[in-house]
Amino acid sequence: MxxxxxxxxxxxxxDTSSVRDALRRELDASEALVGKLDGTWRDKQLQYSYQAALMDAYRPFGEVTADALAYALDQWGVATDESTRGTLLAAYDRLxxxxxxxxxxxxxxxxxxxxxxxxxxxxxxxxxxxxxxxxxxxxxxxxxxxxxxxxxxxxxxxxxxxxxxxxxxxxxxxxxxxxxxxxxxxxxxxxxxxxxxxxxxxxxxxxxxxxxxxxxxxxxxxxx
Structure with missing residues (x-):
């Protein structure tokens, strides 16, 4: 059937982990830091989607992804400008x-x-x-x-x-x-x-x- x-x-x-190429290029970060940023970004992306669904507070996934990236950068002490964050987010369009x-x-x-x-x-x-x-x-x-x-x-x-x-x-x-x-x-x-x-x-x-x-x-x- x-x-x-x-x-x-x-x-x-x-492969969501292909964002590591953009993280590596845009942040000139070590492999260890790239791995931590990638893991935290993805984990928070999923967590925030669960929370939004449970709280009946839906927002487009692009916004959830941006918030997750902001958290990951804060978590690992990486300062960026708006242009760099935009470039990193665009990596999700090119996985x-x-x-x-x-x-x-x-x-x-x-x-x-x-x-x-x-x-x-x-x-x-x-x-x-x-x-x-x-x-x-x-x-x-x-x-x-x-x-x-x-x-x-x-x-x-x-x-x-x-x-x-x-x-x-x-x-x-x-x-x-x-x-x-x-x-x-x-x-x-x-x-x-x-x-x-x-x-x-x-x-x-x-x-x-x-x-x-x-x-x-x-x-x-x-x-x-």
């Missing part, structure tokens, strides 16, 4: 796609599946990233959490993807490299595929993954 496959963008199709991303999308599309994106990113961010990463011509649709005015793992976001696909939620499958995202989609009633690149244990809260692979290409191996 063919499905609507809803790929997460950040950490699944594209590197994982090497097997395009091939995976194409194999699944050729097998009859609908290949889409379901992401917390706001529409402008996702459109720019998909274009810059060379993914836009390989996708049937991009769905942003902005359509539900909240963030994953709120069930409303997964429901929005099913509504856009005009299919029951059970005929849609989230594909994500983020275990918390898979747990949320599974709990909402969606089939899932967890791209567990790090060999990590699964989350203790939420639903279990329907499928677990160690690379994007493994999703195509199983479903195509």
């Amino acid at each position: 063919t499905e609507t496959l809803c790929f997460d963008m950040y950490g699944t199709l594209c 590197d796609p994982y090497p097997d991303a395009v091939e995976t999308l194409d194999r699944l599309s050729e097998a009859g599946h609908e290949v889409t994106v379901l992401s917390n990113g706001d529409p402008e961010m996702l459109s720019a990233l998909a274009s810059n990463a060379g993914l836009d011509d390989h996708l049937d649709r991009i769905v942003s959490a902005d359509e539900a005015s909240t963030f994953k793992p709120d069930p409303a976001v997964y429901d929005a993807a099913a509504e856009r696909a005009d299919r029951p939620l059970g005929d849609c499958r989230l594909v994500s490299g983020n275990a918390w995202d898979v747990a949320g989609a599974s709990a909402a009633g969606m089939a899932t595929a967890w791209v567990n690149r790090g060999g990590d244990p699964f989350e203790r809260v939420g639903g279990e993954p329907s499928l677990e692979v160690d690379a994007l290409a493994g999703v195509a191996d199983e479903l195509a």
Whole structure:
């Protein structure tokens, strides 16, 4: 049976840690500091999205990302001007796609599946990233959490993807490299595929993954 496959963008199709190139270049920082900034930025980005959803205080993901960057810079004592912060934020529009991303999308599309994106990113961010990463011509649709005015793992976001696909939620499958995202989609009633690149244990809260692979290409191996 063919499905609507809803790929997460950040950490699944594209590598969020590729912002390290911009951090290294713009801040002339040591590798140790670059790693700390990258880790804190991503952690706070996710934390702030969770908080916004729980507090019913939705803001576009670009604003959440900017606040997370500001926190990371403060945390590690890095002073920057507005222009430099803008350049760092723009790195989120130019993340590197994982090497097997395009091939995976194409194999699944050729097998009859609908290949889409379901992401917390706001529409402008996702459109720019998909274009810059060379993914836009390989996708049937991009769905942003902005359509539900909240963030994953709120069930409303997964429901929005099913509504856009005009299919029951059970005929849609989230594909994500983020275990918390898979747990949320599974709990909402969606089939899932967890791209567990790090060999990590699964989350203790939420639903279990329907499928677990160690690379994007493994999703195509199983479903195509």
